[in-house]
Amino acid sequence: MLETVALNDTSVDCSAYSEIPKYQPVEYLVKWATLPWEVEQAMQIRRDVFCEEQGIFDGNDRDEIDDKAQIIVAISCEAGHPDTVVGTVRIHQEETGVWFGSRLAVHQHYRSQGKLGASLIKLAVSSANWLGCRTFLAHVQSQNVLFFRRLHWDILQEETLLNRSHHLMQARxxxxxxxxxxIDGFVIQTRS
Incomplete structure (x- = not known):
């Protein structure tokens, strides 16, 4: 069954995230999600990654943070036009000046692009920095610590969350x- 989000008098097919792409786009738009279809596709990617792939959550990974978080998306572009959400992360301010990033997920068919996760992190931290962030933190699954260290993050402590090994990390x-x-974001080009 296809999921759709109504936008004025048109419907947007939100099932595109699960299709194997016939091509690999070389251009992606990384921005704050502002449209219903962007949010819906981001949430579907999270369900695919955190519920289906990793089995961390049963059916849905939504929580109370989603009510106050800003969703960030990476969107594949076709002929220069945004087409399908292929990655996402969320950010929220926990207390004045202290921000967190969480739920970083890239659709499995796009992970080989190499820049999507890093670009989502870049916009997450840089936009929070613009909004007055003094400290930016994330609970990072242990298998991703090296990736974050390469992106100028430091380990603060090891921890167990959701029965998995994590590290509390801080961005420089x-x-x-x-x-x-x-809201406008930026365009990245990846290897073709």
């Missing part, structure tokens, strides 16, 4: 200059 804000147009 000086490596993430404030980004003032997160």
């Amino acid at each position: 804000l000086e490596k993430y200059p404030p980004f003032q147009t997160p």
Whole structure:
């Protein structure tokens, strides 16, 4: 059954995230989610990754943080136009100046692009930095610690969350200059 989100008098097919792409786009738009179809496809990617692939949650990974979080998306572009959400992360301010990133997920067919996860993290931290962030943290699954360290994050402590090994990590804000147009975002090109 196809899921759709009504936008004015049209419907947007939200099932595209699960289709194996016939091509690998070389251009992606990384931005704050502002449209219903962007949010819906981001949530579906999270369900695919955290519920189906990793089995961390049963059926849905939504929680109370989603009520206050800003969703960020990576969207594949076809002929220069945004087409399908292929990755996502969320950010929220826990207390004044202290921000968290969480639920970083890239659709399995797009992980080989190499830049999507890093670009989502870049916009997450840089847009929070623009909004007055003094500390940016994330609970990172242990298998991803090296990836985050390469992106200028430091380990603060090891921990167990959701019965899995994690590390509380902190971004070095000086490596993430404030980004003032997160709604517009930025375009990245990946290897073809």
